[in-house]
Amino acid sequence: MRIGIPKGLLYCRYHTFFETFFSKLGSEIIVSEQTNKDIMDMGVEFCVDEACLPVKVFHGHAASIKDRCDYLIIPRIMSICKKEYICPKFCGLPEMIIHSIPHVPKVSMEPIYMQNEKEFFKWCFSAGSAVTKNSAKIKKAFISAKKAQKKSRTGIIEPGQKLTVMLAGHPYVIFDEYLNMGIVNKLRAKGIGIITEEFVSDSETCEEVKKLVKKPFWTFQRRIFGAACVLLRHKRIDGIIYLSSFACGIDSVIIDLIRYCIGHFPMLVIKLDEHTGEAGMDTRVEAFIDMLERRVLNENYNPSPWECVFSGQNPV
Numbered sequence: 001m002r003i004g005i006p007k008g009l010l011y012c013r014y015h016t017f018f019e020t021f022f023s024k025l026g027s028e029i030i031v032s033e034q035t036n037k038d039i040m041d042m043g044v045e046f047c048v049d050e051a052c053l054p055v056k057v058f059h060g061h062a063a064s065i066k067d068r069c070d071y072l073i074i075p076r077i078m079s080i081c082k083k084e085y086i087c088p089k090f091c092g093l094p095e096m097i098i099h100s101i102p103h104v105p106k107v108s109m110e111p112i113y114m115q116n117e118k119e120f121f122k123w124c125f126s127a128g129s130a131v132t133k134n135s136a137k138i139k140k141a142f143i144s145a146k147k148a149q150k151k152s153r154t155g156i157i158e159p160g161q162k163l164t165v166m167l168a169g170h171p172y173v174i175f176d177e178y179l180n181m182g183i184v185n186k187l188r189a190k191g192i193g194i195i196t197e198e199f200v201s202d203s204e205t206c207e208e209v210k211k212l213v214k215k216p217f218w219t220f221q222r223r224i225f226g227a228a229c230v231l232l233r234h235k236r237i238d239g240i241i242y243l244s245s246f247a248c249g250i251d252s253v254i255i256d257l258i259r260y261c262i263g264h265f266p267m268l269v270i271k272l273d274e275h276t277g278e279a280g281m282d283t284r285v286e287a288f289i290d291m292l293e294r295r296v297l298n299e300n301y302n303p304s305p306w307e308c309v310f311s312g313q314n315p316v
């Protein structure tokens with residue numbers, strides 16, 4: 001049995017689990033290539049126009065391997081944390097793939113609730129049954145995959161020479177070099193330190209969002225917003241670069257929340273879609289870094305966190 005795993009969306013975070021699980025079941029794993037122009041073009045061709053760039057790119061990944069596998073893993077990830085959810089686009093992902101791409105093989109349809117072991121095993125049992133009817137083997141593979149996943153970690157934390165920025169956004173944008181046009185390496189080349197939300201603990205982000213009127217519904221909303229506030233309050237960053245996908249509703253909520261709470265603290269928002277030009281992005285990043293240097297080094301600016309509603313000030 002050849003299991004196809006598209007290298008898009010939350011693959012960057014959970015690939016260890018899926019690959020370990022299916023290889024322990026004895027399947028051959030077919031993973032799509034890193035995102036490239038062909039994959040992006042295929043995604044744009046097959047996916048509906050209204051979708052965000054990561055979902056389009058996911059379609060390209062699925063289309064690139066569909067003819068080489070017998071079973072395609074399309075993770076309908078509903079939730080990874082208790083009482084929080086992932087984007088609605090994930091909920092309909094298998095249907096989008098089946099109805100947009102012709103001649104797809106059998107696809108995993110069960111929803112995934114990762115925060116609950118029993119529920120998560122249900123998905124593994126259903127997907128694993130496509131490979132073997134031996135439930136003991138599926139259970140064993142599930143346990144091994146969970147152990148392997150525990151050891152895997154995503155995120156970037158790198159010290160800079162003078163400045164450090166938080167690179168914010170959904171992980172599948174930050175860790176896809178083609179999609180974000182190599183921004184990580186560009187910042188490294190300029191000697192800018194980088195930190196991503198993974199290096200702020202869950203408990204800290206939970207504490208931070210308690211100050212909001214309403215508890216965030218989306219896990220990435222809590223994580224990214226909470227991490228930005230914590231890093232700013234602890235003066236660990238000089239600015240925020242937010243990589244946002246055009247047409248992403250969740251990004252628009254997170255960006256407004258961060259803006260509202262950080263006051264005059266510098267934040268650059270880069271909207272990405274299939275038409276975004278690299279030269280335009282480079283110019284904006286360079287201008288932002290110049291501004292940070294002037295502000296932090298020349299003007300001896302000391303960021304004052306919580307120029308915000310929480311301290312009773314009007315942030316705007």
Ligand code: SF4
Nearest residue numbers: 052087089245248250
């Ligand atoms: S959260 Fe935004 S970027 Fe991610 S899949 Fe949903 S709409 Fe797309």
